[in-house]
Amino acid sequence: MSTILEVQNLKKYFKTPRGTLHAVDDVSFKIEKGTTLGVVGESGCGKSTLGRTILQLLDSTDGKIIFEGEDVTHADRKTLSRLRRHMQIIFQDPFSSLNPRMTVSETIMEPLIIQKIMCKKDMLKETERLMDTVGLARRLTNSYPHELDGGRRQRIGIARALALNPKFIVCDEPVSALDVSIQAQVLNLMQDLKNDRKLTYIFITHDLSVVKYISDEICVMYLGQVVEKCKADELFEKPLHPYTKALLSAIPIPDIHAKKERIILQGEITSPINPKPGCRFAARCIYANEECSQPQKLEDVSNEHYVSCHRVYEINENILNSKEESV
Amino acid sequence: MQSNEKEVLLSVKDLKVIYTTDGCMVHAVNNVSFDLNKGETLGLVGETGAGKTTIAKTILRILPDPPAKVLNGQVYFEGENILQIPEAKMRKIRGNKISMIFQDPMTALNPIFVVGDQIAEVILLHENISRKEAEIKTMQILEMVGIPGERYGEYPHQFSGGMKQRVIIAMALACNPSLLLADEPTTALDVTIQAQVLELMAELKEKLNMAMIMITHDLGVVADICDKVAVVYAGEIVEVGTKEDIFDRTKHPYTVGLFGSLPSLNMTEKRLKPINGMMPDPMDLPQGCNFSPRCPYAIDACREKDIEFTEVSPGHFVRCIRAEEVK
Numbered sequence: 001m002s003t004i005l006e007v008q009n010l011k012k013y014f015k016t017p018r019g020t021l022h023a024v025d026d027v028s029f030k031i032e033k034g035t036t037l038g039v040v041g042e043s044g045c046g047k048s049t050l051g052r053t054i055l056q057l058l059d060s061t062d063g064k065i066i067f068e069g070e071d072v073t074h075a076d077r078k079t080l081s082r083l084r085r086h087m088q089i090i091f092q093d094p095f096s097s098l099n100p101r102m103t104v105s106e107t108i109m110e111p112l113i114i115q116k117i118m119c120k121k122d123m124l125k126e127t128e129r130l131m132d133t134v135g136l137a138r139r140l141t142n143s144y145p146h147e148l149d150g151g152r153r154q155r156i157g158i159a160r161a162l163a164l165n166p167k168f169i170v171c172d173e174p175v176s177a178l179d180v181s182i183q184a185q186v187l188n189l190m191q192d193l194k195n196d197r198k199l200t201y202i203f204i205t206h207d208l209s210v211v212k213y214i215s216d217e218i219c220v221m222y223l224g225q226v227v228e229k230c231k232a233d234e235l236f237e238k239p240l241h242p243y244t245k246a247l248l249s250a251i252p253i254p255d256i257h258a259k260k261e262r263i264i265l266q267g268e269i270t271s272p273i274n275p276k277p278g279c280r281f282a283a284r285c286i287y288a289n290e291e292c293s294q295p296q297k298l299e300d301v302s303n304e305h306y307v308s309c310h311r312v313y314e315i316n317e318n319i320l321n322s323k324e325e326s327v
Numbered sequence: 328m329q330s331n332e333k334e335v336l337l338s339v340k341d342l343k344v345i346y347t348t349d350g351c352m353v354h355a356v357n358n359v360s361f362d363l364n365k366g367e368t369l370g371l372v373g374e375t376g377a378g379k380t381t382i383a384k385t386i387l388r389i390l391p392d393p394p395a396k397v398l399n400g401q402v403y404f405e406g407e408n409i410l411q412i413p414e415a416k417m418r419k420i421r422g423n424k425i426s427m428i429f430q431d432p433m434t435a436l437n438p439i440f441v442v443g444d445q446i447a448e449v450i451l452l453h454e455n456i457s458r459k460e461a462e463i464k465t466m467q468i469l470e471m472v473g474i475p476g477e478r479y480g481e482y483p484h485q486f487s488g489g490m491k492q493r494v495i496i497a498m499a500l501a502c503n504p505s506l507l508l509a510d511e512p513t514t515a516l517d518v519t520i521q522a523q524v525l526e527l528m529a530e531l532k533e534k535l536n537m538a539m540i541m542i543t544h545d546l547g548v549v550a551d552i553c554d555k556v557a558v559v560y561a562g563e564i565v566e567v568g569t570k571e572d573i574f575d576r577t578k579h580p581y582t583v584g585l586f587g588s589l590p591s592l593n594m595t596e597k598r599l600k601p602i603n604g605m606m607p608d609p610m611d612l613p614q615g616c617n618f619s620p621r622c623p624y625a626i627d628a629c630r631e632k633d634i635e636f637t638e639v640s641p642g643h644f645v646r647c648i649r650a651e652e653v654k
Contacts, residue, residue: 042517149605150375179374180544184588184601191598206517213590213599236592250522252547254589256574260551264526265519268487 004033004168004200005054010063012046012053019274023049025224026063028298031217033167036194036201038215038232040208040247044269046224047204048092051170054202055087056080067168085115088161092173094153098145104131105141107156111163130159134189151182155189162193168200175210187214208251212236220244223272223280226298230305240307240316243281279309287311335403336538337363337386337506342400344381347393353609355381355395357562360636363555365505368532368539370549370570372585373559376606379542380430382559383508385410386540387427388417404506423453426499430511432491436483442494443469443479449501465501472497472527489520496528503535510542525551546589550574558582561607561617564636568643578645580622580653616647624649 012024023046031037039047052058054065056075065073072083091097098107105127112123131138134155145153154174161169174190175183191214193199205211211218211232218235220228220243228241239245246263253260267284278293279285285292291310298308302320313320344356356378363369371379384390386402388409401408404425409417429435437445446468447461456464466476472493483491492512499507512528513521529552532539541553549556550570557567558579566579577583587600604621607613613620615630622629628648636644639651647653 042519151605179606180588181374181584181602182605184590184599185603187590188599188601208518209590209592212592246519248592250518251592252521252525252545252551253592254546254550254574254586255591256550256570258550262522262526264522268489268520269517 002033003030004068005202006030006064006066007054008064008066010050010053010065011061012049012058013061016273021273022046022224022275023272024053025275027219027221027224027226028063029219029226029229031168031200031202033200034194034198035216036203036214038211038218039202039204039221040206040211040218041221042206042247042269044223044272045221046272047206047221048172050221051089051172051202051204055089055170056083057089081115084111085164086167087170088164088166088168089170089172090154090157090161090174093177094150094157095145095177097157098153100145103142103144104136104148104156107145108159108163111160115164117164126163130163133162133193134159135185149182150178151186154178154186158186158189158193162197165197166199168202170202170204172204173206174203176205176207183210190214208248220247223269223275225280225308226306227281227308228306229298234305238316238319240301240305240312240319241281241309242285242287242315287315334365335362336365336367336405338401338403339382339386340401340403342382342385342402343398344378344385344390344395345398346395351610354562354612355609356385359400359559359562359564361557361564361567363506363538363540365538366532366536367555368541368553370553370556371540371542371559372544372546372549372556374544374606376609377559378562378609379559380510381562383427383510383540383542387421387425387508388414389421389427419453422449422504423502424504425506425508426502426504427508428492428495428499428510428512431515432488432495433515435495436491438483441480441482442486443481446494446498446501449498453502465497468497468501469494471500471531473523489516489524492516492520492524493527496524496531500531500535500537503537505537507532507537507539508542509539511544512541513548514543514545521548528552546585558585561612562609563617563646564644565618565646566644568640572640572643576640576643578639578643578650578653579618579647580624580649581618583653584621624653 008028010024010027014021014023027050041047053060060073064071075083108127108130109123112118112126128138136155175186178186194201203214215232218232219226222243228244239248246265249263265284270283277295279296282288282292296308296310298306301307301312340360342356342359346353346355359382373379385397397410402410443465446465450461450464466479469476474493513524516524543549553570555569556573557564560581566582584602588602590599602621607617615632616634619625619629634646634648636646638644
């Protein structure tokens, strides 16, 4: 396997009247070809900004984005146009991300027209093929978005993202606006496409059960920073960061016999404007002490399980120690 | 639960509600019947457009007429059919004995009044006390939902989403209602905040011995907080029973489909089992069982006539002729 995308110390700050908003603050990761990286976090943690900054829909403040070995951090228009063939995005809201004046086929065909890679006849054929791929009936070719329900609209968004046969897709909450029965259809479709076309996804979501289903690796974000990163199964089996623990315990489980030991977090997410150095979760963390006001880094605590917490060894004494013995 | 608590508080019988638009009839609610005992929580589960909110609004008599019209049915609250009583009398019940929490805390509050006055208004309307006393009572209620009383004079925009939802809950509970209708009270909130709000609601319900109808699409929330569950599909209740009936002895194919669509956290298989197709157009419902076009168990008899509600075990009703074969 080879690395398709590498992000190094990526930062995206926004200037606001009240100070600098640290939307994405020093995020680094690598994604292997053909895998899915899940990015989870609550609203306002910077996960969408991260996705958009990687695709250069937003200009990064600092850091590097390396796509297939090429530094594309501040690519010019020409390079970007070439990159767009390989990097695409599926947006969250299928109701506002489609142009209401364009028919289904016009929407799906638009990337092909812009990139001028085939003649008109081939484009029409390609559009039909794409509609088949994502499960849109051909009779909808000339329908407008307002005639369709959310599930079908999201399929248009997926077809458009696939039109140029990209290698890498940022999926920004692609199923959040859909009902569960439709959500399951779309998730299965995305999984099939990934296997058939060897796609690489960054899957951004706030829904932890969805992220577990679709991801190979997961990053948990809190206020612009990655607090924990590891293999998907491992995250759910042994979360190590206090925030991840609380987040996992807060999910209502549709099983009435499940044992629930809920960690209820006090307070709410603090402001990302001019954050203090040190752990940003400390204000809500039951384990926080004075040490936590010192800056901290994501470190590998066991077998590529990265955690950013001063007290990670103390808190998880039994898990981490027993692991070392067995190794 | 003690036997003296098993007193029926609310009884909905054969409720039928339509919306008329441009001469078309939309069957929003069809023959819905259920009972709710004092102090009990009923979960009303279903997807977008199933008619859940319409049921709640009918109980509170706040449906806009036109376009909505209650064609048939009775709603007995404390033994009285509240669909028949004069509006002046209904106004005394609304907000007093029955109150409602709306889905979106961002739009349910008036942005130009301070939150305290918005809560005090409810108290002044229903109780014969002075303004000063109402203010004191409001502060107590704010404290009860975990907001410091001194925030009485703040405007809605000064509160975060979770805090606004607490204000809404405070407003709904201001007059100690015996029935609370909660319409997706946590859908707009992040999971950690959702956990806080759900815990608060469960605690207050216990304390005030209040009955609750919890409208939600999240089976996890249902497992958490409800005693009884009614599954709504295309305006009909397709299955109703205790939480154990629905989660452990699922009988209706739609309920089975809902569970299959959810990516679970302790899932072993790598593929979801979605329900095929889409929800039928409520303007053009299929013959016989509404779910038959999507149902893997459907046979010709399902499409012939309307399906009766049958009791498969005491208190567990299913609207399916093949319920015994469903696995």
